[in-house]
Amino acid sequence: MLSHHDRTELEKIERSLELSDPDLAAALRDGKRPKSRALRSAFLIVVDVLAVMLLVLGLVLPDPGITLCGILALTGTVWTHVARHRI
Template structure:
């Protein structure tokens, strides 16, 4: 937990950023801001399908490299789903 003095200094710095460079302050204050392509629901499902396809193909051909790469893709897809990179607009965060 921050002391009263530290909190006041952080608020002063934040106010200075918002006054001096509002675009930078807005970019730093966005929570959950993600690039446009990474937000795509279709991309997330395509990565799921690719990962499952690689695992099935690797199991059919007994190619453990494909199985491993499919598992890595599946883990990346799970991260995309869990972090909920969605089409919602990012919130602006203010120091508390």
């Protein structure tokens, strides 16, 4: 059994966590693991590399369709990185 002081301190920590990171607080409350940002970051890096390779392939080959796909893919990856860092 916790003392009154310990319960008060835990409640303060809980309120602080709820204000600073509500997603983590909800995950801890529900018993779920928070989503892994490392996996998401690794996936974005793979998509970045593929987009650059597509653009280079489109510039080497005389096919404007591949170049356009590479430009669109790079635009999407840049937009995704900017949107991630704004949150």
